[in-house]
Amino acid sequence: PEELEAALVPGLCAALGTAFAGFYPGDGRPRGEIETFVSDRGHVTGWHTDFQHNFTIQLRGAKTWRFKRGPVAHNVRALTPHYRSRSNYEQQMKLHLTSDPASADFRPPAEFFADAEEVTLTAGSVLYHPAGIWHHVESLSDGSVSINVSLTCATWADLVGDAVRQLL
DSSP states (O other), X not given: OHHHHHHHHHHHHHHTTOGGGGBOTTTOOBSEEEXXXXXXXXXXXXXXXXXXXXXXXXXXXXXXXXXXXXXXXXXXXXXXXXXXXXHHHHHHHHHHHHOOTTSTTSOOOGGGGTTOEEEEEETTOEEEEXXXXXXXEEEOSTTEEEEEEEEXXXXXXXXXXXXXXXXX
């Protein structure tokens, strides 16, 4: 709901020190969204990265999260199928299926994840995971519910691109 986004997103942007990068130019809306995830025991979201900063609040049940920092420090786009349009989803899936695991721009080989950090969230837990970190999530209980607040802060590429567009 917009009310929840309005209550959480600006405060989290401020806590991260994003300043103007946490808000859209023009209307000043916060650059973020809230998603709700409901899953049953055994549901797995495979290894992927996001380009947003994320705060996850576990409301019910439990989930195990595994994390591993990858070779790309500041990814502009994510390696994830979590997109709204079919064309973006298809583009991302093609990337996954045709990627060269040896390339720093794509998914690392399976052994890369062998020493991943692991944390289990239970009801009431809050987790921050930064943009660009590889993660894998498994639901440990039926009826697991979590809320994820994603912050899509402006990048230097956004700033420079907007400045060049303004000059044209």
